[in-house]
Every structure is written in C-alpha cells, then in structure tokens.
Amino acid sequence: MAEDANEQTGNSGGGKKKLIMMIVIGLVLIGLSVGGTLLALKFVGGDEPAATAEAEPDAPVEEVKKPAIYYPLKPTIIVNFSARGRQRFLQAEVSLMVREEDVVAAIEEHGTMLQHGLLMLFSGQDYGELQTDEGKELLRQMALEEVQRMLEQEIGKPGVEQVLFTNFVMQ
Structure with a gap:
C-alpha cells in the first residue's frame, strides 16, 4: 500500500x-x-x-528638399586671353541649379547682370591655371559665389545651389 x-x-x-x-x-x-x-x-x-x-507642435519639422531645377544661362560665355603673346579663348556654357520657381524668375529677370558678372570673373583668370582640374573647380566655386552675391543683392537670398559647366572649351 x-x-x-x-x-x-x-x-x-x-x-x-x-x-x-x-x-x-x-x-x-x-x-x-x-x-x-x-x-x-x-x-x-x-x-x-x-x-x-x-x-508636439513645438517639435522641429524636417524640411523636404524640393526637386532641382537646372536653368541654362544663355548666351554662351566667350572670353579671350592673351597668353605668352598668343590670343587664347575660353568658351563656357553655364547652368544654374536652383530649387525654387521664384529664383528662376529672378534669374530670367537679371540674366544680363549675371552674364556680365560671370564674363568679368572669367576674363580676370589666368589661362594657364584654368587648364588644370583644380583651376576649373576653383573657377566654378568662384562663379557660384559671384552669382549668389548678385542674387542676394537683387532678391535678398542666394537662391542658386550650384553653378555647373555644361561645356568648357579652351583654345
């Protein structure tokens, strides 16, 4: 049991x-x-x-980046140089990258002034330096600063994000 x-x-x-x-x-x-x-x-x-x-209404909201708008400056910029006693030329086609339609309108309105500013900037460069990649990149950055400066004076904001060379010929 x-x-x-x-x-x-x-x-x-x-x-x-x-x-x-x-x-x-x-x-x-x-x-x-x-x-x-x-x-x-x-x-x-x-x-x-x-x-x-x-x-939370006070929380910061991330701004969505608008799509890029590429605006070509017309006519083509042609500059002559005197290098080592010879006449040399630079032909550059420039496009501006913007993200706002009002900036495009300002570029159309002030295009002549932008062309003039870039023409004066390009003609003041040394032909030998422009033959290097670094010289071209430096010129592109200087062109961006110049365009942003001119637009800042006219519309109160830089507006242009990039200056792009779509054609760059030196002879």
Whole structure:
C-alpha cells in the first residue's frame, strides 16, 4: 500500500509539473506573439511619427528638399586671353541649379547682370591655371559665389545651389 501512495504522489506531482510547464509555454507563446505583432507594426506602420509630430507642435519639422531645377544661362560665355603673346579663348556654357520657381524668375529677370558678372570673373583668370582640374573647380566655386552675391543683392537670398559647366572649351 505504501507503494500505491508513492505512485499516486509521483503521478500527481508530474501532473502539476505538466500543468505548470504548459502555462509557462503558453505565456512564452503569448509574449512572442505580442512582441512579433509590435515589431511588425513598427516596421509597417509609418503613421506613428506623424502622430507624435501632431501631438508636439513645438517639435522641429524636417524640411523636404524640393526637386532641382537646372536653368541654362544663355548666351554662351566667350572670353579671350592673351597668353605668352598668343590670343587664347575660353568658351563656357553655364547652368544654374536652383530649387525654387521664384529664383528662376529672378534669374530670367537679371540674366544680363549675371552674364556680365560671370564674363568679368572669367576674363580676370589666368589661362594657364584654368587648364588644370583644380583651376576649373576653383573657377566654378568662384562663379557660384559671384552669382549668389548678385542674387542676394537683387532678391535678398542666394537662391542658386550650384553653378555647373555644361561645356568648357579652351583654345
């Protein structure tokens, strides 16, 4: 009879262990399910950052960059140099990269002034320096600064993001 009592206690202890084990496994599965759902919502749901931005009106809003507008300056800039007793020429086609329509209108309105400023800048350069890549890049940066300076005077903002040479011929 003592053996029967031990068997019953051993079986009932095993039953409790099974019940506890099933409860623990169930809780783990529920936790994994909830965690997986939250993770999936984090990757799929893009509305959460917008909701926090609405809740906090003082939070800084990142400005979306407008698409680039490339405006070619016409006519082509042609400059002559005197290098080592010979006549040399530079022909450059210039495009301006802007992001606002009002800047395009200002460039159209003040195009003659921009052409003049670039012509004077280009003609003041040393022909030998312009033959190197560094010299061309330096001229491009100086042209950007000059265009931004002139537009700043006229419209109150630099407006132009880049000056690009679309054609650059030296003879």
